[in-house]
Amino acid sequence: MKETIGFRPRGDDAVIITFGTAINEETNQAIRRFLFAIEKNGIKGMIEAIPSYTQLTIIYDQQECYYEEMLDQLYEIRRQLTSIEIPEAQTVKIPVVYGGEFGPDLATVAKYNGLSEEEVVTIHTSENYLIYMLGFTPGFPYLGGMDQKIATPRLETPREKIWAGSVGIAGNQTGIYPIESPGGWQIIGRTPLKLFDRDRSPEILLKAGDYIAFYPISEKEYLEMGGTL
Amino acid sequence: MKTQASLTVSHPGFFSLIQDGGRKGYQAFGVPESGAMDKEAAMIASLLAGNPKEAPVIEVTVMGLELEVHEDLTIAITGGDLGPQVDGMPVPMYQTVKIQTGSRLRFTGLRTGARAYLAFSGTMKADNVMGSYATYTRGNFGGLDGRKLEKGDSIVIEPKETAFKRFDASVLPGYGQTEIRVILFREDEAFTGEGIHTFLSEPYDISNQSDRMGYRLSGPLISHREGADMISSAITFGAIQVPGHGQPIIMMADRQTVGGYTQIGRVISADLSVLAQSLPGKTLTFKEVSLREAQNLYRQRMNQINKAFSVYE
Numbered sequence: 418m419k420e421t422i423g424f425r426p427r428g429d430d431a432v433i434i435t436f437g438t439a440i441n442e443e444t445n446q447a448i449r450r451f452l453f454a455i456e457k458n459g460i461k462g463m464i465e466a467i468p469s470y471t472q473l474t475i476i477y478d479q480q481e482c483y484y485e486e487m488l489d490q491l492y493e494i495r496r497q498l499t500s501i502e503i504p505e506a507q508t509v510k511i512p513v514v515y516g517g518e519f520g521p522d523l524a525t526v527a528k529y530n531g532l533s534e535e536e537v538v539t540i541h542t543s544e545n546y547l548i549y550m551l552g553f554t555p556g557f558p559y560l561g562g563m564d565q566k567i568a569t570p571r572l573e574t575p576r577e578k579i580w581a582g583s584v585g586i587a588g589n590q591t592g593i594y595p596i597e598s599p600g601g602w603q604i605i606g607r608t609p610l611k612l613f614d615r616d617r618s619p620e621i622l623l624k625a626g627d628y629i630a631f632y633p634i635s636e637k638e639y640l641e642m643g644g645t646l
Numbered sequence: 647m648k649t650q651a652s653l654t655v656s657h658p659g660f661f662s663l664i665q666d667g668g669r670k671g672y673q674a675f676g677v678p679e680s681g682a683m684d685k686e687a688a689m690i691a692s693l694l695a696g697n698p699k700e701a702p703v704i705e706v707t708v709m710g711l712e713l714e715v716h717e718d719l720t721i722a723i724t725g726g727d728l729g730p731q732v733d734g735m736p737v738p739m740y741q742t743v744k745i746q747t748g749s750r751l752r753f754t755g756l757r758t759g760a761r762a763y764l765a766f767s768g769t770m771k772a773d774n775v776m777g778s779y780a781t782y783t784r785g786n787f788g789g790l791d792g793r794k795l796e797k798g799d800s801i802v803i804e805p806k807e808t809a810f811k812r813f814d815a816s817v818l819p820g821y822g823q824t825e826i827r828v829i830l831f832r833e834d835e836a837f838t839g840e841g842i843h844t845f846l847s848e849p850y851d852i853s854n855q856s857d858r859m860g861y862r863l864s865g866p867l868i869s870h871r872e873g874a875d876m877i878s879s880a881i882t883f884g885a886i887q888v889p890g891h892g893q894p895i896i897m898m899a900d901r902q903t904v905g906g907y908t909q910i911g912r913v914i915s916a917d918l919s920v921l922a923q924s925l926p927g928k929t930l931t932f933k934e935v936s937l938r939e940a941q942n943l944y945r946q947r948m949n950q951i952n953k954a955f956s957v958y959e
Contacts, residue, residue: 428829428912429940431882440877467673467880469904474880476673479915479941480948551676552878552904555785559878595676596785615775615787621675 422447422495426484427474430464434473434491440561442547448473449626453503454494461490468625469550470559508545508628511593513584514639515541515606522603526569526586537605538633540564545628546591556595556613556621560629563591575601582608582644584631593629595621609634609644648771651800652717658796659710659753664770664789665899667700669778673903679883680780680788683858683899684761684922686818687725690951691765694722694742696808702772702779704764704795708925711764711795712752715745719805720767724813726759726821726923741812742767759821759923771802782900784859810958817950821923827935827943828886830911836876837888837910841869845910849929850894856926858900860887863930867892870908878906884913884921896921914940916947 423435436447448468455466460475462482467474477487515538516523527534546560553559568589576599579585583594585602594600595612612622623629634642655662665688668681682688682705692701704711706728723730723739730737732749739762745751753762772779772789781789790799830842837845850865874890881887885897887907896913897905898921913921914935924930935943 425833426829426937427831427880428882428884429915429937429944431880431912433879438877465671465673467903469879470877472877472879474882476882479944483941484937550878550904551674552902553676555672555675555677557676620776621672621677625674 422451424488424491429484430477430479432475432477432484432487432491434475436471436473438471440470440549442561444471445547445549445626449506450498450501450503451494452626454498454501457501458494458497460487460494462487469552506627507624508630509623511584511608511610511629511631512634512638512642513606513608513631514636514644515633517636519636519639520584520604520606522572522585523605526567526603526605529569530567532566537567540567541591541605542631542633545630548623548625548627548629550625551621551623554594554596554598556623558592558612558623558629560591563589565589569603571601572603575599579604580607582610582612584608607639607644609639609642648802648804650716650802652719652766652803652805653713653715653751653801655711655795655797655799655801656714656750657710657712657752658794658799659706659708659712661707662711662795663705663781663783664702664772664779664795665705665781666702666779668899669776669780669782669788672776673880676903677776677785678782678900678903680782680900681778682763684725684763684919686919686947686951687761687923688763690740690813691722691724691763693955694724694740694811694813695720695765695767696806696811697765697767701765702770702789704801706753706762706764708756708760709753712750713801715749715751716747717803717805718747719745719803720808721745721751722765722811723762724815725763726761727757728762729754729757730762740815742808742810760925761922766803766805767808768803768805771804784900812956812958814954814956817954819917819920821920823920824928824930826917826921826930826932827914827940828911828932829914829937829940830934831909834876834908836870836908838869838871842910844868845894846932846934849931852924852926852928852930854926858898860898860901861896861921861924863894863896865893868894868910874908875906876908878904881905881909882912884915884918886910886912898922914943916940916943
């Protein structure tokens with residue numbers, strides 16, 4: 418593993434740590450391991466760490482550390498990686514009302530793939546999806562692992578407004594909209610959970626490196642869980 | 647807790663926002679950094695006002711903010727010269743100034759730069775979300791209800807006494823500076839030699855499609871080696887993305903945290919202030935510097951800033 422982890426500057430106050438070029442669970446796990454090692458050891462001058470598919474970007478206070486001083490600390494962490502115990506990834510269960518007004522494109526996804534709506538739901542709820550990273554909007558998860566059998570192209574004309582909590586499919590990806598925004602994903606359902614709630618601690622429900630599992634609920638359960646219409 | 651207005655917005659201006667040193671530690675969750683576009687000017691305003699260096703300030707863009715003053719306050723204005731006046735009299739910038747109850751503070755028009763920073767001695771009441779007062783308008787949070795200032799808004803300050811201070815602004819770069827220094831991401835090998843040469847030798851105009859999220863530039867096309875997409879990774883302040891159309895976009899305070907366009911390099915920290923004070927229509931050129939040079943330039947700047955304050959008790 419050690420050989421595949423590299424470092425390079427990203428301007429005068431950032432370093433990117435590279436973990437190869439393959440987007441897969443192993444790469445994600447290596448990034449997660451590095452993050453835990455940073456948490457355990459601490460890095461002098463670090464402001465924050467931003468994980469992405471194959472990289473970890475460290476933003477640092479350049480008045481406190483020159484690049485070379487950051488590198489020395491990162492080399493040290495790389496040396497200690499094999500001895501780091503990392504906790505098992507969490508799986509966050511996401512209740513979803515599928516179809517109807519909550520998932521106006523469920524029929525489209527079913528038809529496109531020659532399946533019934535029930536089959537689409539069964540396939541969508543049968544996987545655990547790895548959260549590779551968060552981005553796009555606050556709390557938006559980039560998920561891996563969706564079954565190709567329900568892959569569907571984006572809408573030709575994006576919608577002006579997608580409700581917060583909407584669960585969608587775009588190509589071979591699935592995702593959840595944390596805040597109301599425009600978007601072109603095929604919307605198959607909606608969760609009452611708030612992926613982003615500024616008044617909650619933590620404000621963001623999901624974390625890179627964890628997993629998501631969807632499960633179907635009724636409209637009544639959606640309302641009981643605090644979902645809004 | 648005090649709720650009575652210290653100031654009322656009688657004219658909101660073009661785009662006025664409560665900002666601070668930025669939202670730190672949440673980019674891993676997809677939350678943009680936001681904060682002042684010109685972090686140096688915002689910091690200097692806060693320090694002049696006797697506040698912590700990343701305290702909330704009002705970022706006034708281009709023109710027009712007008713405030714009615716309901717209580718005696720000490721203020722400091724830095725950044726672009728937007729013609730600040732109190733009751734028709736020019737207000738000196740880069741020093742503490744006392745303003746009286748019943749007066750009217752107005753930004754009359756742009757002379758230099760693009761953004762002025764207004765700090766009040768004491769504590770400004772604002773919406774703190776994830777450890778920061780910065781307004782992120784696309785997410786509707788921070789600052790004043792997550793939006794720009796509007797007519798009739800109240801601004802509440804818990805004022806405090808502070809020593810009279812001045813800042814010698816001659817240590818700052820002139821906002822007319824057109825050469826922007828960059829560190830190139832040569833190791834990414836995303837661009838052709840010709841593409842890099844074009845970027846470093848040709849002029850680029852800041853287009854009208856520029857805002858707090860990013861500046862779109864227009865100029866000669868920059869050629870990629872193999873396409874404009876890469877595996878999505880973090881986007882830092884000043885990162886220069888080049889999408890498939892070959893025109894660069896410089897990512898600014900409200901940028902997305904991750905993105906999949908190739909990046910040719912990054913503006914050095916010491917030149918971010920000039921960039922933040924540049925408006926659409928300005929023509930920029932780019933010069934490559936080394937990482938160590940960039941880091942030394944930034945340290946030098948910060949040392950000069952620290953030494954440029956004088957305090958009169």
